[in-house]
Amino acid sequence: MSKSPKKKSRHQTRTPISWHQKKGKVLQPPFARLGLRKVSWMNDRLPEMIWSAFLISALGRKAALKELRDFLRFVWENPDRESLHDCTLTGFANLEDSLRSAVIAYLCRSDLAKQALAPLLLFETLPARRTWQEKLQVETPDSSAPMVLAEALRPILFHQSQEATDCRWVRVMCAVFGRRTSIPAKELKLFNGYPHLGDQSQVRPAIRALEGAMSMGQEQDLTWPKAFWTKCWEKTPCMDLTPNAKPDSAPDAGTFLWDRSQKFVKNLKCTGKIPIRLQGLMRNMMPFLAWHSLPSG
Numbered sequence: 001m002s003k004s005p006k007k008k009s010r011h012q013t014r015t016p017i018s019w020h021q022k023k024g025k026v027l028q029p030p031f032a033r034l035g036l037r038k039v040s041w042m043n044d045r046l047p048e049m050i051w052s053a054f055l056i057s058a059l060g061r062k063a064a065l066k067e068l069r070d071f072l073r074f075v076w077e078n079p080d081r082e083s084l085h086d087c088t089l090t091g092f093a094n095l096e097d098s099l100r101s102a103v104i105a106y107l108c109r110s111d112l113a114k115q116a117l118a119p120l121l122l123f124e125t126l127p128a129r130r131t132w133q134e135k136l137q138v139e140t141p142d143s144s145a146p147m148v149l150a151e152a153l154r155p156i157l158f159h160q161s162q163e164a165t166d167c168r169w170v171r172v173m174c175a176v177f178g179r180r181t182s183i184p185a186k187e188l189k190l191f192n193g194y195p196h197l198g199d200q201s202q203v204r205p206a207i208r209a210l211e212g213a214m215s216m217g218q219e220q221d222l223t224w225p226k227a228f229w230t231k232c233w234e235k236t237p238c239m240d241l242t243p244n245a246k247p248d249s250a251p252d253a254g255t256f257l258w259d260r261s262q263k264f265v266k267n268l269k270c271t272g273k274i275p276i277r278l279q280g281l282m283r284n285m286m287p288f289l290a291w292h293s294l295p296s297g
Contacts, residue, residue: 039215041159041168047228048088049167050152051107051117056163057152058116065195067113068170074106076177085178087171089120090224093127101131108135119145119152125227149232165204168211169194175214183210 020027039045046053056064075084080099085091092103108114118141120126121133133139141148155163173191175181183191187206190198194207 039212039220041164041212042157043229044220044222044225045088045171045211045215046153046156046164046167047225048090049171050228051089051120052167052170053152053156053163054116054119054148055113056166057148057155059112061163061166065166068166071107072170072173072177074103075174082178082180085175085180087174089127090221100128101135104128104131104135108132114138118142119148122146122149123228123231125224125231127224153232160204160208162204165207166195169207172207172211172214181210181214 015029017027019030022028052064052068055067058064059067071087075081075087078084083095083099084103086094092100095103108117114136117132118136118138121129121136121138121141122145123129126132155161156167158164169191172181176183176188176191190203191207194203197203
């Protein structure tokens with residue numbers, strides 16, 4: 001008995017070669033010609049939203065979400081809300097002087113918020129640093145700031161984490177209120193009610209998808225993100241191991257990270273160049289971070 005021929009799918013699952021365009025020695029698929037560009041939460045957009053991560057880390061998620069919602073209300077009620085569509089650190093710096101001062105003053109209106117946001121001053125190249133310095137009412141952060149920064153970064157490195165989604169939600173809502181992004185009324189209601197309204201297993205991915213799409217069709221100024229990660233290499237520890245700790249006394253994941261970090265530092269000293277991508281190093285760190293986050297005892 002012969003097998004019946006397989007039915008052809010009505011929908012294309014692959015792009016035919018004939019649809020590609022040859023540019024030099026490279027075949028470019030149709031999607032690549034749409035003008036969209038690759039985007040990275042961790043490398044490019046996380047540094048811009050680190051201010052919201054500081055609030056979440058220092059105040060706790062419940063209190064921080066209230067602060068962030070109050071900030072969104074401030075944006076919505078502001079007569080210049082169309083100018084406030086970009087709530088990134090670079091976006092704040094690009095505002096007209098009086099509006100920039102008002103926005104940063106609002107974020108720093110309480111002592112708790114000032115304490116949470118003070119580690120921003122670790123960075124000499126922080127956009128609008130002088131305004132932040134004035135509103136935070138401190139010249140430099142205290143000695144604990146590098147560890148505070150590390151703790152704020154840890155939960156938002158993964159682009160789908162709850163804390164990263166919270167930061168991305170703020171960015172989306174500012175773009176919506178500033179009329180730079182339009183979404184259907186049903187989704188707007190769900191986003192306004194985040195994180196309590198609707199099925200969050202659907203709402204959270206929708207927020208992340210929209211936030212990522214916002215960056216695909218536009219060029220981003222990467223001056224601050226690049227400076228941020230460069231300073232993080234210099235100012236924050238890679239792991240929570242004491243200088244006298246012996247690698248063979250650490251758990252397997254810690255030993256693995258220890259070995260990788262020593263090779264990295266040796267290569268960096270010899271060549272003066274970073275030999276691997278930051279994202280690759282962070283993937284190597286994940287086993288250690290997972291082990292380190294387990295409760296003791």
